[in-house]
Amino acid sequence: MKTPIEINSNCAVAEAEAGSQNKQKPMSRRGFLVSAAGGLSLAFALPEVSKIAELQASTAVPGVVNTWLKIGTDESVTLTVGASEMGQGSLSALAQILAEELMVDYAKVLTVQAHPSLASPAPVGVSINTVGSSVTRTNFWKMRDAGAAAREMLVSAAMNANGDTTRANYTVSKGVVRHSSGTSWTYGSLADAASALPVPAGAPLVPDAQFQIIGKTQTRFDIPSKTDGSAVYGMDIRLPGMVYAIIKHGPTFGSTVATLPAAPSGMQVVPTRVVAGVGRGTEVTGAINAVAVVGSNTWDTWQAAKSLRVSWNTPASAANLNDAQFLADGKALLTGGTPFAAGAANGPGTVFTVEGSASAAATAMGASAKTIDAEYFLPYVAHATMEVLNCTVSYVPGVSCTIWAPTQSGKGVLSLAMQITGMAESQITVHTTYLGGGLGRKAEQDFVSQAIQVAMAVGKPVKLMWPRDEDFTRDQYRPLAVVHAKAGIDSSGNITGWTYRNVSPSILGQRGLSLPATGDSQGSEGSQNLPYNIGARLTEWVWHPSQIPVGFWRSVGASINTFCVENLIDELAAAANQDPYQFRRAKLTDPRWIAVLDAAANLGGWSTPPSAGRFRGIAIGTAFNSIVAQVVEISNVTSTGLRVNKVSLAIDCYLPVNPGQIEAQMQGGIVHGLNAALYGQQTFSGGTAKARNFNQSRMIRPNEMPQISVSIIPGPASASRTANLGGAGELGVPTFAPALANAFFKATGKRQRSLPFFPGSTMGGL
Amino acid sequence: MSTLTLNINGKDYQVNVSNPSMPLLWVIRDLVGLTGTKYGCGIEVCGACTVLIDGQREHSCVFDASSAVGKKVVTIEGLSPDRSHPAQQAWIARQVPQCGFCQSGMLMSVAGAMNAGHHGSEIMSEVHNLCVCGTYQRIKEAAQSL
Numbered sequence: 001m002k003t004p005i006e007i008n009s010n011c012a013v014a015e016a017e018a019g020s021q022n023k024q025k026p027m028s029r030r031g032f033l034v035s036a037a038g039g040l041s042l043a044f045a046l047p048e049v050s051k052i053a054e055l056q057a058s059t060a061v062p063g064v065v066n067t068w069l070k071i072g073t074d075e076s077v078t079l080t081v082g083a084s085e086m087g088q089g090s091l092s093a094l095a096q097i098l099a100e101e102l103m104v105d106y107a108k109v110l111t112v113q114a115h116p117s118l119a120s121p122a123p124v125g126v127s128i129n130t131v132g133s134s135v136t137r138t139n140f141w142k143m144r145d146a147g148a149a150a151r152e153m154l155v156s157a158a159m160n161a162n163g164d165t166t167r168a169n170y171t172v173s174k175g176v177v178r179h180s181s182g183t184s185w186t187y188g189s190l191a192d193a194a195s196a197l198p199v200p201a202g203a204p205l206v207p208d209a210q211f212q213i214i215g216k217t218q219t220r221f222d223i224p225s226k227t228d229g230s231a232v233y234g235m236d237i238r239l240p241g242m243v244y245a246i247i248k249h250g251p252t253f254g255s256t257v258a259t260l261p262a263a264p265s266g267m268q269v270v271p272t273r274v275v276a277g278v279g280r281g282t283e284v285t286g287a288i289n290a291v292a293v294v295g296s297n298t299w300d301t302w303q304a305a306k307s308l309r310v311s312w313n314t315p316a317s318a319a320n321l322n323d324a325q326f327l328a329d330g331k332a333l334l335t336g337g338t339p340f341a342a343g344a345a346n347g348p349g350t351v352f353t354v355e356g357s358a359s360a361a362a363t364a365m366g367a368s369a370k371t372i373d374a375e376y377f378l379p380y381v382a383h384a385t386m387e388v389l390n391c392t393v394s395y396v397p398g399v400s401c402t403i404w405a406p407t408q409s410g411k412g413v414l415s416l417a418m419q420i421t422g423m424a425e426s427q428i429t430v431h432t433t434y435l436g437g438g439l440g441r442k443a444e445q446d447f448v449s450q451a452i453q454v455a456m457a458v459g460k461p462v463k464l465m466w467p468r469d470e471d472f473t474r475d476q477y478r479p480l481a482v483v484h485a486k487a488g489i490d491s492s493g494n495i496t497g498w499t500y501r502n503v504s505p506s507i508l509g510q511r512g513l514s515l516p517a518t519g520d521s522q523g524s525e526g527s528q529n530l531p532y533n534i535g536a537r538l539t540e541w542v543w544h545p546s547q548i549p550v551g552f553w554r555s556v557g558a559s560i561n562t563f564c565v566e567n568l569i570d571e572l573a574a575a576a577n578q579d580p581y582q583f584r585r586a587k588l589t590d591p592r593w594i595a596v597l598d599a600a601a602n603l604g605g606w607s608t609p610p611s612a613g614r615f616r617g618i619a620i621g622t623a624f625n626s627i628v629a630q631v632v633e634i635s636n637v638t639s640t641g642l643r644v645n646k647v648s649l650a651i652d653c654y655l656p657v658n659p660g661q662i663e664a665q666m667q668g669g670i671v672h673g674l675n676a677a678l679y680g681q682q683t684f685s686g687g688t689a690k691a692r693n694f695n696q697s698r699m700i701r702p703n704e705m706p707q708i709s710v711s712i713i714p715g716p717a718s719a720s721r722t723a724n725l726g727g728a729g730e731l732g733v734p735t736f737a738p739a740l741a742n743a744f745f746k747a748t749g750k751r752q753r754s755l756p757f758f759p760g761s762t763m764g765g766l
Numbered sequence: 767m768s769t770l771t772l773n774i775n776g777k778d779y780q781v782n783v784s785n786p787s788m789p790l791l792w793v794i795r796d797l798v799g800l801t802g803t804k805y806g807c808g809i810e811v812c813g814a815c816t817v818l819i820d821g822q823r824e825h826s827c828v829f830d831a832s833s834a835v836g837k838k839v840v841t842i843e844g845l846s847p848d849r850s851h852p853a854q855q856a857w858i859a860r861q862v863p864q865c866g867f868c869q870s871g872m873l874m875s876v877a878g879a880m881n882a883g884h885h886g887s888e889i890m891s892e893v894h895n896l897c898v899c900g901t902y903q904r905i906k907e908a909a910q911s912l
Contacts (some may be wrong), residue, residue: 042802081823087864087899135814219861226866227854229802236801244796298805299792300784320889376870386806386867386898436804436867437898484842660861664904668864671900694896701894765810766825766894 038597077184101147133727217660252281318687330482352519364497369487388435395710440552493576526561566738599650602629616658617742626726653726775844813895823878
């Protein structure tokens with residue numbers, strides 16, 4: 001049963017802010033932030049609202065509610081969302097879902113960004129973590145139920161006004177309730193009366209066949225502001241009297257300040273400490289691992305930070321933070337390791353069993369006609385979002401702390417601010433700005449913690465920025481992985497047995513979480529519950545001891561394991577002398593998987609040979625409840641590069657809410673996967689990361705873009721009532737690299753078992 | 767400290783800089799207060815900072831502010847008063863931006879290529895800006911109509 005909708009008293013705050021905002025001319029009707037002369041104030045770009053009836057969208061799961069809805073007497077419909085907008089478009093998708101059930105025009109729904117809250121049970125409007133391709137899929141039913149409940153309350157208000165008790169006499173369209181006699185009421189005229197009514201449970205939902213908005217491509221509300229410079233990112237916050245802070249970390253991971261240098265003329269130098277819960281790897285809580293130089297503008301401050309001579313203590317352990325050591329440690333753990341034991345520490349070096357058993361897999365493997373035995377290597381990869389890490393804080397001692405952050409975790413920012421300042425939640429306001437890319441990195445709090453510390457130290461509003469080299473060298477990288485996989489086939493090409501061991505650092509372990517017997521879910525995703533009939537198996541994940549900080553990265557584990565699994569499957573197909581597509585198809589049983597594989601193969605023209613000089617590879621995989629297959633077509637393979645000409649992708653994410661945005665996310669995900677597969681790596685020597693800017697970490701430019709075709713396989717909404725929808729944001733990534741490697745095999749006869757394809761690739765200037 | 771007069775989007779701004787070689791990017795963002803122009807790399811590799819100077823594409827992250835004196839600087843805010851530049855319209859119609867952070871520079875590069883007389887697919891032979899979201903396919907489709 002869903003929780004009833006309640007009136008939300010918190011809305012008064014938003015209303016007050018909206019009131020102060022109305023004096024300004026909004027740059028975008030639905031903008032989040034509007035700049036004001038002499039600084040910037042946060043406000044919701046609401047239309048003039050005299051009185052607002054508030055209806056609160058709620059959910060079956062306390063603590064994860066993140067949206068709320070207001071219907072104004074002025075006919076406005078306002079949806080407040082706690083999730084972050086980083087280009088994935090899911091805030092617009094939520095408005096779309098709501099509009100369908102509320103029966104208003106999509107363009108009518110004003111979407112605004114919520115302030116996070118820690119209240120329990122969580123009031124509507126708190127921020128969730130915007131990770132795991134989750135916003136649309138986990139809010140789909142909440143939005144529908146909320147929209148339907150609100151619509152029925154408005155209809156009830158009309159019925160009361162009419163002295164009628166027969167619901168069948170009323171229809172609703174575009175925010176107007178009509179009686180069969182022709183009498184009609186707008187939502188605005190009913191909003192006050194509706195707000196006094198009880199919230200119905202189980203309000204009827206619009207049947208799939210009658211969808212007019214869900215499942216149809218809709219425009220995103222944030223796009224116009226992203227074509228004229230008016231969209232406000234974290235980097236764009238300006239406050240009266242604001243100063244600028246540039247962060248400077250020590251030369252190696254683990255280094256700490258020995259002696260603070262004198263401040264450059266007219267500037268300040270503020271030491272920043274590792275805050276509890278925020279440090280990773282070698283970082284010790286309380287240690288001063290960076291300094292911030294504070295000045296009156298970015299450039300002068302940055303120049304001063306560059307020339308600042310800080311005396312650092314570097315731990316001896318930094319010498320072991322290098323690529324050769326990581327590889328050696330990983331290889332050693334391909335066979336060694338300590339088995340997980342209940343009650344034991346189970347730290348680095350522990351072998352976790354994800355699924356299956358060693359004995360059954362070994363027996364099955366013994367019955368093979370052929371076996372393939374392969375080792376894979378994937379490097380650390382940086383996020384390198386277009387917008388570097390930054391955060392702006394205004395701190396008034398004993399009074400307030402206001403934070404503007406491009407964050408994927410507004411609620412985490414709030415908790416952190418309470419921890420650092422000792423202030424009550426009521427004294428802290430967190431504004432989630434637009435994110436110039438998130439990719440998982442902006443779910444972290446290191447940069448936020450530094451901005452809060454600096455603001456507390458200098459007594460002025462501060463915008464703290466990580467220059468690009470800090471962003472590259474102090475990332476929390478996609479984990480490296482050393483993988484050993486072995487599989488056998490019988491004389492008919494059936495897979496007899498399968499063993500798979502992934503050795504990689506633990507994202508969850510570095511966050512202090514106790515790992516279950518199956519290990520770090522972030523390390524094993526994409527390697528378990530494989531869709532194929534693969535016989536007896538043993539899937540293991542081993543905690544690699546490297547202390548380089550690791551973190552969530554668009555599709556993380558799925559991007560690592562899908563590369564290895566689908567590479568090996570392709571190798572088995574070749575060993576069986578079978579077509580890679582047909583080999584896979586014969587081993588699939590779930591019709592959803594088969595349909596996705598078929599769709600990608602058809603789109604990629606698999607049944608006809610590619611033109612001369614072109615080579616194709618195929619791969620399929622799952623993440624976040626969706627299934628994706630890709631056919632990648634390449635040419636011009638040399639020792640230093642190759643050309644990706646075409647990518648044909650099929651996705652089943654259950655019901656596709658906004659097909660145009662799913663297509664956009666597939667295109668973007670493919671490019672992300674492509675950049676990582678061909679060039680992406682961060683390497684280390686003596687505890688220092690080598691790639692410091694885009695010129696040392698190549699990514700493709702427009703003229704290198706392959707032609708991408710996307711096929712979306714729609715499913716019924718009802719199929720996802722309990723399972724939720726599938727995600728889209730990260731789904732383009734995992735299957736790209738293996739499909740590329742499989743095409744590369746066709747072209748060269750060589751199996752590419754390590755990434756990137758072209759290590760050390762650099763990028764010239766424009 | 768020296769005072770520079772810069773003409774940006776048709777308006778003169780007087781700014782005080784400690785060093786006249788402060789890149790135009792930071793003058794525009796921090797001193798003038800126009801934040802549409804973005805910092806991406808600081809070494810003219812990504813193009814997020816692209817502006818037009820006397821109609822030509824320049825990377826403001828490495829362009830000395832003093833060198834812009836006496837010239838006409840156009841930023842994304844000045845590309846049109848109302849998103850009516852054909853490139854802006856094409857970008858909205860094709861729903862190009864994802865995170866959008868690179869798109870100011872991308873649009874200014876496209877506008878510069880158009881100023882130089884390029885049309886349609888020629889434009890994207892001229893524009894090499896980096897987009898980490900990977901919006902290139904829609905960018906090319908949008909530019910095709912220009």
